[in-house]
Structures are given as structure tokens and as C-alpha cells.
Amino acid sequence: MNIALLGYGKMGKEIEKIAISKGHKIGLKVTSDNAEFSPAELLGIDVAIEFSRPEFAVSNIKKCFEANVPVVVGTTGWYEYLDEIETICVARNQTLLYATNFSIGVNLFFKLNTQLADLMSKYPEYSVEVEEIHHTQKLDAPSGTGISIAEQIIENHKTKESWVNNETNQEKELAIISKRIDSVPGTHSVYYRSPIDEIEIKHTAHSRSGFANGALLAAEWLAKNKDGIYGMQDVLSF
Ligand SMILES: NC(=O)c1ccc[n+]([C@@H]2O[C@H](COP(=O)([O-])OP(=O)(O)OC[C@H]3O[C@@H](n4cnc5c(N)ncnc54)[C@H](OP(=O)(O)O)[C@@H]3O)[C@@H](O)[C@H]2O)c1
Structure with a gap:
């Protein structure tokens, strides 16, 4: 080509x-x-x-x-x-x-995220949060991938209606936390936290x-x- x-x-x-x-x-x-x-x-x-x-x-x-x-x-x-x-x-x-x-790995992660959000929707004792970490030259925040992950959760988790790019106590809002660190190519995590335990799914890109x-x-x-x-x-x- x-x-x-x-x-x-x-x-x-x-x-x-x-x-x-x-x-x-x-x-x-x-x-x-x-x-x-x-x-x-x-x-x-x-x-x-x-x-x-x-x-x-x-x-x-x-x-x-x-x-x-x-x-x-x-x-x-x-x-x-x-x-x-x-x-x-x-x-x-x-x-x-x-x-x-x-990234093929991230697209597999998207599938897992969608299924997990559907499953976790039945367990309101777990809060949910998205985190994305990128290099310091990245111009947009949250990352496009972070937004995709949040939208997949919103579509599949019955308590979440919108995302915000900061911490939040509003039950209907989903927090996307953006961190900018040196030369990180891209790390995305989803956390489900309850008073007794925590479930985390994470994709880490090692390079571009x-x-x-x-x-x-x-x-x-x-x-x-x-x-x-x-x-x-x-x-x-x-
Ligand atoms: N979808 C994905 O999987 C994925 C993965 C990684 C990154 N991204 C995104 O891809 C974009 C680029 O990332 P990067 O890390 O390669 O950025 P980068 O290193 O800053 O490169 C941007 C390039 O665009 C050039 N440029 C500036 N104005 C332009 C114009 N009008 N038309 C065409 N090119 C122009 C720049 O030229 P100069 O060098 O002369 O300024 C530079 O070569 C970002 O939005 C990033 O978030 C997406």
C-alpha cells in the first residue's frame, strides 16, 4: 500500500x-x-x-x-x-x-470492561472509578480511551448516568481520574471498591x-x- x-x-x-x-x-x-x-x-x-x-x-x-x-x-x-x-x-x-x-489488548479490555460493568451493576455496595495515566505531553484529558471505558460502564451499569473528570460523591456520576506522569505510554484501570474488598482491571501499554x-x-x-x-x-x- x-x-x-x-x-x-x-x-x-x-x-x-x-x-x-x-x-x-x-x-x-x-x-x-x-x-x-x-x-x-x-x-x-x-x-x-x-x-x-x-x-x-x-x-x-x-x-x-x-x-x-x-x-x-x-x-x-x-x-x-x-x-x-x-x-x-x-x-x-x-x-x-x-x-x-x-491496541488489540485495549480492545479486549473494552470487552471485559463491558461485561464486568453489567455483572457489577447487581452489587451496589461496590463504587466504581476509572483511572488513566499518560505522558506529560498528552494534550487532551481525560484520554479518549478513558472516555470509551467510562461510556461502556455508563451503558451497562444501572447507577451511572454521566462521567466527570474529577473525584465525585454523586451516585449517578462516574469519576475519570487523569494523571500525567513522565513518559507513560498509556495505563487504564477500572476499580470496583467495597468496604471489604476491591476488584481492579488494568491495561498497561509498555510502548507505542x-x-x-x-x-x-x-x-x-x-x-x-x-x-x-x-x-x-x-x-x-x-
Ligand atoms: N488511538 C490511539 O490508539 C492513539 C494512540 C496514541 C496516541 N493517540 C493520539 O494520537 C495523536 C498524536 O499522538 P502523538 O503522540 O504522535 O503526538 P505528537 O508526537 O505530538 O505528534 C503530532 C504530529 O502532528 C504533527 N502536526 C501538527 N500539525 C499538523 C497538521 N495540521 N496536520 C498534520 N500533522 C500535524 C506534528 O508536527 P510537528 O512535529 O511539526 O509539530 C507532529 O508530527 C494524539 O491525539 C494522541 O492522543 C491515539
Whole structure:
């Protein structure tokens, strides 16, 4: 495949290494230096992989739509524009795959989290809390993955109706605690605590290669699929 990397920072560079080792080509790399690239520069690109910054993701996705190039989006923190992007994608028969987390392990964790929330809903003596820890350069808080985990709990746990990004005593609110520590690639935990014990599920990324591998897998899958809007659950056939 001929791949465009929209965003060539920590993630873009990691994806490039794996893509080249798998025999793919990188036809375009975008950083802040050439951020004003035109959709015409995407000519000949099979798939674009977008890991840039929250404020640039939407315009980069629109350029891919304009150029008829399927796009995999890993950038988080732009989801207030999701409805608009999904509407354009469907109206113009374009192809989009986005995920708050491309790691296969995290997507397995999502399944476990959903099932555990359903089970724990019957035991009101347990409080529930989400914690996410990331490196200090991360721009958004809570993390997109932390929000996905909270939304899965809210959908499956009958006492929780919304999340807040701080500690809370409100029964209907679910706390997401965000911590920023040096070079942590991404750690997510869910705690169920009662006066007598505690249950914890935790995913720890040891490096960025899990995200990069998953994003490339998604790009390979997307290049073979039809127009539409997809997520990692489609790639992994969950
Ligand atoms: N979904 C997932 O699995 C997952 C995993 C990890 C990270 N992420 C998310 O992915 C995003 C990128 O993370 P990162 O760690 O790679 O960040 P990063 O190291 O800061 O890299 C961001 C890159 O975007 C470039 N950039 C700036 N403006 C741009 C524009 N207009 N168009 C295209 N690129 C532009 C930057 O260029 P300069 O270097 O010139 O500034 C830099 O190369 C973040 O939102 C992060 O939260 C998602």
C-alpha cells in the first residue's frame, strides 16, 4: 500500500517503521511544516493514517474525503465534530475508521470492561472509578480511551448516568481520574471498591508499538473494505 501519514510525531514515526517492515510505502508525511497540504497531494495514496493534533484532525479528515482516500484516525480529542464528519462521510460515500485506542489488548479490555460493568451493576455496595495515566505531553484529558471505558460502564451499569473528570460523591456520576506522569505510554484501570474488598482491571501499554501495529492492521483492513464508518471492533470481528 501507498500510505499517507497525516501527523509524523511519536505515533507517525512508529507506524512508518512497522509499515516499511511489512513492505508498504510512505507516499506523504505531514507535520506542522506542510500542514497546509492540498487534497491533490493525496493522489495515488491507498490509505491515510491520521495521528496529528486534536485541532487539525477534522480538516485532515475532510481533505481525505475530498481526495477519495480512506482514512484511519487515531487522533483523540476532536469528537465534538464527530456527527458533522460522519454526516459528510455518508453523504459523499467516503471511508472512515476511527478508534480511541488501536491496541488489540485495549480492545479486549473494552470487552471485559463491558461485561464486568453489567455483572457489577447487581452489587451496589461496590463504587466504581476509572483511572488513566499518560505522558506529560498528552494534550487532551481525560484520554479518549478513558472516555470509551467510562461510556461502556455508563451503558451497562444501572447507577451511572454521566462521567466527570474529577473525584465525585454523586451516585449517578462516574469519576475519570487523569494523571500525567513522565513518559507513560498509556495505563487504564477500572476499580470496583467495597468496604471489604476491591476488584481492579488494568491495561498497561509498555510502548507505542501496540497502537501502531493496530493502526496499520486497521489501514490494511480498510483499504480492502467498502465505503462506510468503521471501528476496531470491525477489524477484529468482535
Ligand atoms: N488511538 C490511539 O490508539 C492513539 C494512540 C496514541 C496516541 N493517540 C493520539 O494520537 C495523536 C498524536 O499522538 P502523538 O503522540 O504522535 O503526538 P505528537 O508526537 O505530538 O505528534 C503530532 C504530529 O502532528 C504533527 N502536526 C501538527 N500539525 C499538523 C497538521 N495540521 N496536520 C498534520 N500533522 C500535524 C506534528 O508536527 P510537528 O512535529 O511539526 O509539530 C507532529 O508530527 C494524539 O491525539 C494522541 O492522543 C491515539
